[in-house]
Amino acid sequence: MGKFITLDLEPKKRKYNTMKDITFSGCDFERPILTEIKPYIPGKPISEVAREHGVVDIIKLASNENPLGPSPKALEAVKKALNNAHLYPDGAGFALRRKLSLFHDYISEGIVLGNGSVELVEIICEAFLEPGCEAITGPQAFFKYRIACQIMGVKPVMVPMPDYNYDIDAMLKAFSDRTRLVFIANPNNPTGTYLGRGEIDRILDSLPSQAILVLDEAYSEFVKESDYPNGLDYVRQGQRVIVLRTFSKAYGLAGLRCGYAMTTPDIVASLQKVREVFNCNSLAQAAGEAALDDKEFLASTISMNETGLAVLRTGLTERGLKVVPSVCNFVLVDLNRPIGPIFTELLKQGVIIRPMEPYDLPTCARISVGSPEGHERLFSALDLVL
Numbered sequence: 001m002g003k004f005i006t007l008d009l010e011p012k013k014r015k016y017n018t019m020k021d022i023t024f025s026g027c028d029f030e031r032p033i034l035t036e037i038k039p040y041i042p043g044k045p046i047s048e049v050a051r052e053h054g055v056v057d058i059i060k061l062a063s064n065e066n067p068l069g070p071s072p073k074a075l076e077a078v079k080k081a082l083n084n085a086h087l088y089p090d091g092a093g094f095a096l097r098r099k100l101s102l103f104h105d106y107i108s109e110g111i112v113l114g115n116g117s118v119e120l121v122e123i124i125c126e127a128f129l130e131p132g133c134e135a136i137t138g139p140q141a142f143f144k145y146r147i148a149c150q151i152m153g154v155k156p157v158m159v160p161m162p163d164y165n166y167d168i169d170a171m172l173k174a175f176s177d178r179t180r181l182v183f184i185a186n187p188n189n190p191t192g193t194y195l196g197r198g199e200i201d202r203i204l205d206s207l208p209s210q211a212i213l214v215l216d217e218a219y220s221e222f223v224k225e226s227d228y229p230n231g232l233d234y235v236r237q238g239q240r241v242i243v244l245r246t247f248s249k250a251y252g253l254a255g256l257r258c259g260y261a262m263t264t265p266d267i268v269a270s271l272q273k274v275r276e277v278f279n280c281n282s283l284a285q286a287a288g289e290a291a292l293d294d295k296e297f298l299a300s301t302i303s304m305n306e307t308g309l310a311v312l313r314t315g316l317t318e319r320g321l322k323v324v325p326s327v328c329n330f331v332l333v334d335l336n337r338p339i340g341p342i343f344t345e346l347l348k349q350g351v352i353i354r355p356m357e358p359y360d361l362p363t364c365a366r367i368s369v370g371s372p373e374g375h376e377r378l379f380s381a382l383d384l385v386l
């Protein structure tokens with residue numbers, strides 16, 4: 001019989017328990033550009049809500065995670081890969097890149113893995129931005145873009161997004177010979193809207209010669225619209241485009257952190273110079289490979305999402321709320337009153353949504369498609385709170 005050691009973390013028994021227990025002199029010499037950065041606020045974790053509000057049985061509809069859980073094939077692969085957890089991962093990610101290359105019909109030399117696609121946003125900025133350059137994004141585009149630019153000492157050019165989508169005319173006007181990166185999430189988080197082929201074509205036709213278009217397709221698997229372009233087509237034509245994809249959403253592997261970029265080999269060469277060599281861990285690589293084979297899981301996810309999206313849209317609209325049409329696994333909803341207090345009241349009911357103040361949408365929330373039970377919990381909590 002093994003011996004069990006109980007970790008005693010009772011505060012009174014520790015010497016260093018709160019911030020008051022350490023003395024520090026203050027660090028007032030951070031890079032000035034960092035003072036402008038508003039840190040990214042992720043969806044509130046379930047454990048945090050349990051700790052803070054003393055609630056159990058919490059429904060999280062805040063981070064566009066997959067309500068079906070992880071791909072079962074990926075889970076099996078992770079269990080096997082655990083046996084080699086003592087070894088460093090393949091820094092080149094050969095097997096997963098090869099599999100992606102076959103899956104997408106694109107050269108593996110044009111694929112770079114990331115610790116989630118969000119890390120690739122940082123890698124791209126590190127490779128192509130320096131003070132004096134410009135990068136284009138928008139106030140309702142994925143928040144991480146602006147932070148990654150700011151870290152590189154570049155103030156992002158925020159092109160307004162009327163009607164919850166990118167404004168191509170305004171974007172073209174913002175192009176200059178200093179533009180290096182243009183960030184477009186297609187479809188866009190948090191609005192759930194998308195740009196059609198003609199609109200992306202227009203951007204590429206006017207893209208300055210020293211700029212790259214980053215097409216972040218984190219939610220592409222959910223999109224059914226016939227004019228939705230596959231960004232890889234542009235890459236295959238040799239255009240200056242980086243397509244980002246992730247295993248976090250449709251494949252249900254957000255916790256493992258696995259994303260990838262597909263682009264031309266010259267751009268890959270630049271990205272490789274700044275990429276940390278073991279940035280995609282061995283469990284994530286194994287899971288990614290297996291997930292690509294899990295066609296059944298992907299199909300169930302997409303069909304569940306279609307149903308769930310309709311339930312969410314109908315339920316919210318019936319409650320008099322304005323819902324932005326979405327092609328993703330979430331909706332943006334305008335509650336027409338400050339979102340902060342509603343968010344807190346919903347937390348007390350054990351329902352986590354995502355308030356949209358950081359996106360200059362102080363009366364809006366983003367709500368992920370959940371399980372049928374999750375939707376019911378959301379609606380009854382909303383009925384209590386509103």
Ligand SMILES: Cc1ncc(COP(=O)(O)O)c(C=O)c1O
Binds near residue numbers: 115119218
């Ligand atoms: C548009 C967009 N890009 C990238 C990401 C990050 O994905 P990953 O988990 O691969 O880092 C998200 C996550 O919410 C997203 O909405």
